[in-house]
Amino acid sequence: MFWKYVLFESKLLIRNRKLWFLGLIIILFFPIYFLYYSQSDPESLEDQKKYEAGIISSIFNQFPEDQRDTSEGNEVYDLISEQSSLVNMQVYYLSQGKNTEAYIESGLRVNELRLEVHELGNKGIPDHLVMPKEEILKEDALLTYIQKHDIPLQPDTIVASNYLIVALNTFSGILFFIYVLISGSEILLYEQRHRTVVNGFPLSFNTKIHSKIMIHFLHTIIFLLIGLLVGGLYAAKEAGFGDFTYPVLIYQNGSYEAISTLSYLLHTLLAIAVITLMALYLSILLNMIFNNAYANVLIGLGIFLIPHLLVNIRVDSQLFHPLTYIDFANVLSGDLSVKLENAQIDYWHAIFWLVILILLILTIITVVNRFIYFKRKEANE
Amino acid sequence: MLELKKISVAYKDKKVLDNLSFTAHEGEIIGVVAPNGTGKTTLFNVMANFIKPKTGEVIYKERHTYKSERAELFIHKNLSTFPDQSDLFDELTGMDHMKLYGSMWKKSTKHIQEIVDYLQMNDYVKRKVRTYSLGMRQRLCFAMMVATDTSIMLMDEVMNGLDVSNVALISKRLIQMKEEKKLIFVASHLLENLDLYADRVIFLKDGNIIHEQRFHGETEDYIKLEIEHDQYEKLKNMLPANHMYIANHILCLPLKGMNISEQTKWIENLLDFNEKELTIGPLGTVEYYEKYYLENE
Numbered sequence: 001m002f003w004k005y006v007l008f009e010s011k012l013l014i015r016n017r018k019l020w021f022l023g024l025i026i027i028l029f030f031p032i033y034f035l036y037y038s039q040s041d042p043e044s045l046e047d048q049k050k051y052e053a054g055i056i057s058s059i060f061n062q063f064p065e066d067q068r069d070t071s072e073g074n075e076v077y078d079l080i081s082e083q084s085s086l087v088n089m090q091v092y093y094l095s096q097g098k099n100t101e102a103y104i105e106s107g108l109r110v111n112e113l114r115l116e117v118h119e120l121g122n123k124g125i126p127d128h129l130v131m132p133k134e135e136i137l138k139e140d141a142l143l144t145y146i147q148k149h150d151i152p153l154q155p156d157t158i159v160a161s162n163y164l165i166v167a168l169n170t171f172s173g174i175l176f177f178i179y180v181l182i183s184g185s186e187i188l189l190y191e192q193r194h195r196t197v198v199n200g201f202p203l204s205f206n207t208k209i210h211s212k213i214m215i216h217f218l219h220t221i222i223f224l225l226i227g228l229l230v231g232g233l234y235a236a237k238e239a240g241f242g243d244f245t246y247p248v249l250i251y252q253n254g255s256y257e258a259i260s261t262l263s264y265l266l267h268t269l270l271a272i273a274v275i276t277l278m279a280l281y282l283s284i285l286l287n288m289i290f291n292n293a294y295a296n297v298l299i300g301l302g303i304f305l306i307p308h309l310l311v312n313i314r315v316d317s318q319l320f321h322p323l324t325y326i327d328f329a330n331v332l333s334g335d336l337s338v339k340l341e342n343a344q345i346d347y348w349h350a351i352f353w354l355v356i357l358i359l360l361i362l363t364i365i366t367v368v369n370r371f372i373y374f375k376r377k378e379a380n381e
Numbered sequence: 382m383l384e385l386k387k388i389s390v391a392y393k394d395k396k397v398l399d400n401l402s403f404t405a406h407e408g409e410i411i412g413v414v415a416p417n418g419t420g421k422t423t424l425f426n427v428m429a430n431f432i433k434p435k436t437g438e439v440i441y442k443e444r445h446t447y448k449s450e451r452a453e454l455f456i457h458k459n460l461s462t463f464p465d466q467s468d469l470f471d472e473l474t475g476m477d478h479m480k481l482y483g484s485m486w487k488k489s490t491k492h493i494q495e496i497v498d499y500l501q502m503n504d505y506v507k508r509k510v511r512t513y514s515l516g517m518r519q520r521l522c523f524a525m526m527v528a529t530d531t532s533i534m535l536m537d538e539v540m541n542g543l544d545v546s547n548v549a550l551i552s553k554r555l556i557q558m559k560e561e562k563k564l565i566f567v568a569s570h571l572l573e574n575l576d577l578y579a580d581r582v583i584f585l586k587d588g589n590i591i592h593e594q595r596f597h598g599e600t601e602d603y604i605k606l607e608i609e610h611d612q613y614e615k616l617k618n619m620l621p622a623n624h625m626y627i628a629n630h631i632l633c634l635p636l637k638g639m640n641i642s643e644q645t646k647w648i649e650n651l652l653d654f655n656e657k658e659l660t661i662g663p664l665g666t667v668e669y670y671e672k673y674y675l676e677n678e
Contacts, residue, residue: 004484015472196465197478200429201485202458204450373450374433 005203006211012190013215022183023223026171030231033167038238042157046094049087056084059129067124076123079113086110094153104147111140134338138249138256145247145258152243159242160235161261167231168268169329172275174304177326180220180276181300184283185293187212192291205369213280220276251334252346264332267347271328274354278326281361288368311340318342322357325350382407382564383428383533388437389588390423397423398434399588405566407532410559412575412582413568414666416674420585421568425535428566429462441533461486461529463536466518471511475502475521478510479528486529496527500550515542523551527558534558534565540574552578572666582666584673591673600663603633604647608654616654628671633664 013019043051059080067073086106093103114136122130146153155162188209191198201208236242247258250267259267279300286296307324310317321340328350330336337345383405390398397420405411415421426432428439430447438446441456461482469478476493483490497506500520505513513521519542526534540548548571555578558565569575575582576596584592603625608616610629625633632651636644651659664672 001485001488004488007484008481011473011477012470194468194470196462196468197470199431200457200460200462202454203485204454370450 001203002207002211005201005207006214009211009215013219018186019183019219022179023219023226026179026220026223026227027230028227029171030167030227031234033170034163034231034235034238037163037166038158038235045154046091049091049094053084053087053091055129055131056080056087059125060084062126062129063124070123072120073124076117076120076125079117079120080125083110083113083117086113100153101147103153104143107143108140108147111136111143134256134334138334141249141256141258142247149245149247151246155243155246156239158235158239160232160240161242161244161246163235163239163242164228164232165248165261165264165268168228168265168272172268172272172329173327174301176272177275177279177304178297178301180279181283181297183220184216184280184287185296186287187216187280187283188287189291189293206366209284209365213277213284216280217273217276221273224272249334250332250347251337252348254343254346256334267332268328271331271347271351271354274351274358275326275328278354278358278361281358281365285361285365285368288365288372321345322350322353325354382442384440384443385424385428386437386440388424388427388434388439390420390427390432390434396588398427400437401589402437403583403590405564407564408559408562409580410555410565410567410578412579412666413566413585414572414575414582414670415585420588422537424585425462425537425566425568428535429460430456431462458486459531460533460535461526461531463526463534463539464522466515466522466542469510469518469521472509474509475506475513475517475524478521478525479506482525483528483530486531490528492530493528496524499554500524500527516544516547519543520547520551523554527554532563534563536565537568538570539567540569540571548574572670575666579666582669584669586673592669594664594666594669602636602661602663604636604644604651604659604661605664605668606632606651606654606659608632612654625672627668628675631668631671633668636661 063077063080064073068077086109090103090106090110093099093106114131115133117125118130118133118136242261244262244265245260248261248264249256249258250264251257282300282303283296286299290296290299304323304326307317307320310320321342324336324340325331325345327336328347330339331345331350332347334346337343385401385403388398388401389396401424413421413424423432427434430439430453433447439456440446441459445452445456447453447456476497479493479496480490483493497503500523502517502520502524505517506521510518510521519540523536523539526536540551543551552574555565555567559578559580567575567579580596582594582596583590584594607630613626613632616632620632621634623635623638625631627633634647634651639647648659648661
């Protein structure tokens with residue numbers, strides 16, 4: 001029965017122009033975004049290192065003389081001096097285009113020194129010139145991965161492998177969440193226009209909603225994969241495939257870990273799948289309560305924004321933190337963990353809580369359905 | 382097979398069904414007659430549990446009631462309701478609709494082609510429903526019901542918008558379905574048509590069954606004649622006390638209690654007033670309808 005109903009829902013979906021249009025938007029997003037992205041001029045590694053050398057130079061210029069008279073101040077100064085030398089050597093290695101091993105060794109040593117400076121309390125260094133600890137850990141993880149896997153230092157940022165990460169991160173979060181809310185805005189509502197045809201189906205409510213969720217889920221994921229394929233192939237044609245083993249940093253278990261591009265994309269797709277399910281179950285619930293397609297999008301969006309608003313007005317919103325995990329690119333990068341000052345927020349923590357959210361929504365749906373069933377007195381005519 | 386026990390439904394202060402009780406058996410076609418807005422659809426909705434009555438219950442096969450969603454599911458596997466033609470999916474074909482209903486209830490679509498052939502839908506059944514005329518849509522709705530093959534069928538306004546030949550076609554199929562031991566409720570405004578296939582016709586008024594007309598067993602015969610009101614006034618004092626003058630135009634004299642010579646005498650007397658047609662037989666659905674709903678107009 002489930003599959004027969006799925007077949008019927010598929011027929012309706014295939015003939016639904018709104019869903020085709022939404023699918024087309026996803027497919028076009030990836031190649032069109034590449035056109036924009038390929039025009040950008042990303043900072044090269046050499047530029048980054050020159051910038052770092054400039055920062056260190058500023059630290060020297062602004063370092064208070066009296067600090068050098070203290071043993072700690074003197075120690076900090078010596079550590080910064082060594083950093084300066086090593087970073088300038090890195091710039092030299094990059095300009096020569098070889099000696100990767102020396103570049104990495106220097107980089108790892110610079111990171112050690114920076115962490116030591118942090119342990120000494122960054123004495124004498126102006127706050128705006130202090131390199132955050134998270135950044136140091138990220139770079140350390142990245143250099144360690146490059147050293148271990150013997151891969152080039154500088155990836156071409158425009159290639160398909162790198163572009164897909166950027167494009168997926170751009171599309172994820174609130175943009176993707178709104179997309180699914182629009183796609184599911186009439187997931188139950190359309191039945192009102194065909195009430196007498198579908199009302200008496202010998203199907204349980206659960207069978208009905210799970211088949212609808214399945215169809216909408218497949219629709220979203222299939223179009224997303226097609227979009228990624230089209231965007232990826234277009235990027236590859238224009239700039240090359242790139243290297244899918246190149247490291248991408250993610251925040252995991254309280255520290256930063258480098259994983260391959262392919263692994264990052266798979267992590268992202270799993271998160272998208274879970275978020276899609278959550279947004280669709282939320283659509284079912286909002287359809288049941290409000291009977292309005294616009295309410296589905298606006299209220300769904302409002303729920304997502306609650307924790308952000310609470311953070312901005314400095315209200316403790318820990319209870320609402322799982323809602324922010326929808327923006328999983330920030331979860332993966334560790335930025336959300338820093339923003340919400342919660343070291344536990346990493347990828348699997350987010351996935352776990354999103355699954356809990358789905359189960360919670362399902363429970364509410366069951367309760368609301370029972371309430372509607374038993375309160376169905378004289379409501380239908 | 383299906384029992385309605387003390388069903389009451391009210392919208393605000395208006396009682397639509399008031400303590401209505403009724404039992405229906407397999408192999409019956411039951412006509413439901415009432416003017417618009419007097420509870421036919423509500424009665425069907427209660428039977429299908431689309432509306433919960435304020436009091437009373439619907440009992441299927443003497444023990445199943447709509448006490449839970451699971452119980453509703455069990456009854457719905459054996460009961461189908463007539464879709465409204467405006468609710469059909471315009472973007473799907475007639476065949477899609479029939480296959481949907483066939484697979485939902487009968488779990489098969491093998492019988493669909495026979496229904497299409499019988500209802501002469503071959504020319505258009507594979508076209509999208511948005512191209513259908515009202516009559517085609519109505520035939521499709523009936524075909525969908527046949528495709529369910531359930532033991533109970535609730536058909537509200539089944540003959541709406543159909544031409545004479547299609548009414549005859551569907552009436553014949555209804556009789557065939559009755560022979561297959563199905564219990565079918567039919568609400569229709571084609572009253573004379575109901576007489577062709579219904580075993581019983583129930584008349585709803587003020588939220589309850591005001592009359593139940595049976596077409597089998599002992600029935601009372603009448604001499605029936607259409608006469609003008611002024612002619613009736615002239616005759617009135619001579620007529621037997623148990624005569625009826627329905628809706629100011631049908632005079633009915635019961636034959637029960639008259640011997641042959643009295644019957645002959647009344648027929649001869651009344652022939653003088655006959656302008657249209659004098660008939661002898663039981664009161665039909667039309668006469669009862671006029672009696673209960675048009676009497677005061």
